[in-house]
Amino acid sequence: MKILRDNWLLFSIVALMICGLTIIVPQLRLMAASLLDEGGRFTLLHNKDGLQSVPEMTSRYTVAKAASGLSVSLNATKDLSVEVENDRTLRLTALQALVVGKDEAGALELAFGQTRFSLSQQAPRGLFATAAPAPLEIKAQSVNSVLLSHAANAYITFENKALSVSAVHYLDFFTRSETLSATFNSLLIALVSTGLAAMIGVSLAYLVARYQVAGSTAIVFLVTMASVSPPFLGAYAWRLLLGRNGVLTSYFGWDISIVGLHGVIWVITWLVFPIIFLLSHTSFQSLDAGHIEAAESLGAKPSYVRLSVEIPLALPGIITGLYLATMAALSDFGTPRIIGLDVNALPVLIYTSFLSEAGRNPALAATGSVVLITISSLFLMAQQIYLARRGFAVVASRALERKRLSSLGHALVLIGVSLALLMAFTPHLTVLVSSFMEWRVGLPRANFTLANYTTMLSTGLGPAWVTLSLGIAGTLAASALGLGIAYVIIRKRYRVIAPVLSLTVMMPYVIPGTVLGIGLIMMFNKAPLQLTGTWFILALAYLIRNLPFTVKASEAALRRVHPALEEAALSLGARPLRVFVTITAPLVLAGAVTGATLTFLHIVTELSSTIVLYRPPWKPMTAVIFENTLVDADFGVSAAQTILLMLIIYVPLYFIVRYGQIQGKSGG
Structure with missing residues (x-):
């Protein structure tokens, strides 16, 4: 097959699938969540004072008093009548046939027409009560009428879990x-x-x-x-x-x-x-x-x-x-x-x-x-x-x-x-000075001390190792994938895959970090792809969020390498993969280092997606420092942690700039 013979075509398809799964699909799920509207719910309280609705636990449905009980309606259309049969029983009547069953969770279900209600109850128990409250039970009386038995003083909730496409959330x-x-x-x-x-x-x-x-x-x-x-x-x-x-x-x-x-x-x-x-x-x-x-x-x-x-x-x-x-x-x-x-x-x-x-x-x-x-x-x-x-x-x-x-x-x-x-x-400068000051009750004292750094070291450098591991892993993965994608876009130029891939990898550039994080949680929150709360979902977020840097830096470097150099090696019988590894990759190394440096710097300073995705023990330094600024914490220790983070940022940046790899920064 052509795909198996062309390694770059196979790589393009795999890369497009990865980008689609981690970039496009999560955003589509976000869009779907914004357009899907649940059917609504209403809650009734039946006690010695009679039958009444609970507005705080009711959405979309209108529950009004009627001559013989309550009338439940949706969009001005009467759906259900509820009457008191006795102190533990309600009579439910609909204009359509009522069907009784159970939903996937085993809860009672009442259906009529296109509406399906899942029923549940909350019954308060006395301090010394030992017996469980009576369960919900439904008994058919006629085609369009049933009797609902419940526990004493119960809050009975009718929840319509049906989803429909609606602009109600945007309104x-x-x-x-x-x-x-x-x-x-x-x-x-x-x-x-x-x-x-x-x-x-x-x-x-x-x-x-x-x-x-x-x-x-x-x-x-x-x-x-x-x-x-x-x-x-x-x-x-x-x-x-x-x-x-x-x-x-x-x-x-x-x-x-x-x-x-x-x-x-x-x-x-x-x-x-x-x-x-x-x-x-x-x-x-x-x-x-x-x-x-x-x-x-x-x-x-x-x-x-x-x-x-x-x-x-x-x-x-x-x-x-x-x-x-x-x-x-x-x-x-x-x-x-x-x-x-x-x-x-x-x-x-x-x-x-x-x-x-x-x-x-x-x-x-x-x-x-x-x-x-x-x-x-x-x-x-x-x-x-x-x-x-x-x-x-x-x-x-x-x-x-x-x-x-x-x-x-x-x-x-x-x-x-x-x-x-x-x-x-x-x-x-403020953080640097603060890290050497003594802090009491959130206020600094003009006493020079190294206690903040001692405390930081004694409490462990776990967040620093998490940050470094994510920075190194994310940078290596983004650099390798970005260089390959750039090669496909510049050299191979597949008619459909190349432009789609180019557009897809740039999408994270316009997706804010909090939005990206929420999309990934929606995508990877259930088996078999349950990554939420792990080290891997942070690494994945950093990878796709920084692909634009590595791809564009590699593209710029590839444009400066004449195709004749690769064609000469191919004409001498070298395999395409060997040509890429031994000729192309070394020639674009400077551009790749630029993209890798920007990627590393962005990863170790990333906050917006981190604060949504991280879960202990995988807590990067940015999350630690950020949370300490929101509570009445020891600002001296937080300042010392920030200085450590700044060293992680500025030491590699200095050497890269010093040796001419970066002339400026083109992203924020």
Whole structure:
């Protein structure tokens, strides 16, 4: 068979099946959960005071008083009449024939027409009661009438478990003030923080790229470091500094607090500014000198050249940076959760609706997930349409010479860059100082100590080993699978499989982490694929969430390798697999290392999917640190754990950047 003879075709099919099972199917299940509506339920209480309905335990059905009892209706259509026969018996009457049976769980079932009710009862027992309450029993009286016997003072529940396709969850979502405010807040946070970050990032990127600024290489390196900081670190540190009882607010006696919507926007602005800076800086550096010189030779003023030539030509990088920053802000779970408190945002609403012990509402979580994915997809479509409708290509490119700044101008640029870096690294500095301070009752004391690190080491490094094992395993798996998929897309180009595979592996990029985690739980929560609560579901989530990085990095590297090198080896009789392993893979190693590094950094700092999926003992460091910030825990030990996490992040990043493997970061 052709499939068996072509190893790459077989790999493509297997890869597509894996991606479909872990990416597409869970999202389809989420969509189905948002569109499926249960039939509803109602509960009746029959005691010495008579028969009455229990509104708190009734949904969709309307139970009203009638001349001889109660009338139960759905959508204004009378379904059932309930009358009191005696103190332990009710008479049920329907317009259609009543059929008595049992459901799959062995509970009594009452069916008529398309409706099937599963019956259950709750009967309170006295303190010294020893006998079990009388069970539910049904006895047919006629074709459309039955007698229901029950225990004394029983709450009797009729639950219609039939599922139907309905938009009721979406109607509920867009008519409830809670969900509307969460959606509005998420959009406001994303757009305002991205706008502020753009003003800072694009301006500084232009100055550093187009002018001779002292230490420009170090500036880019520091911004790169800031771009991979843990997403919840800023919220944790700024709350520690400027919370109601923060270090600075208490020391200076300020009656202010950063906690709230304004604090979320402030923290996320400095979280996403490095993304915009790096991509804008790359775009400004790659501008063609010929275009600018042509405009200047025609007498255009520098300000006009900047606005009409330089910025428009750099728009691909700027727009991409804005999109990535918006996605990072929109899907951020940790910051609103830590510093927002009463601020309702979509990722937090989805999480609490799905996992909260009180008020759990999986249907609302599924609907919110679909809404969040839709918003993310609309932003992506807007970015793609804008870039596709405009041309940015140049025939040839000649590097620009950096302009000299006046002494005052140079000083102002350095001050601006320093302030931006100070804001970006304030969380890192705060955590570093906090880790060496003594903490009592949640407040720091100006005593230098190593006790926090001693406590961290004595309580075990289990979370660190979990983080490292997941980081290494997820990186290796994503790198191997991503390189293979990139080879299929660039070299093999199968007519159907290649484009479908390319589209599928990019889907996790627009799926927020909380949504991805909920989809995986729905998919792998039952045998034979029961992975929920294990190490493997975390590794799987990290693998598929980071495939876009490894695939795109490998694609870029493969485009720089001429196919003639592979064709020469094939013409000499080498097998395709050997050609790939001995020729192609070594040539794309630099690009693969770039993708692998980004993958590792994202895995060890991942929070949004982790907080949904982890279960003890498989608890990564991000989950430990995040939970400690939400309770009255020892902030010194949490700070020491954060420093350990930062070392895990920055040590490999330093060596990769130092030896030229990464020139910037293209994702958030």
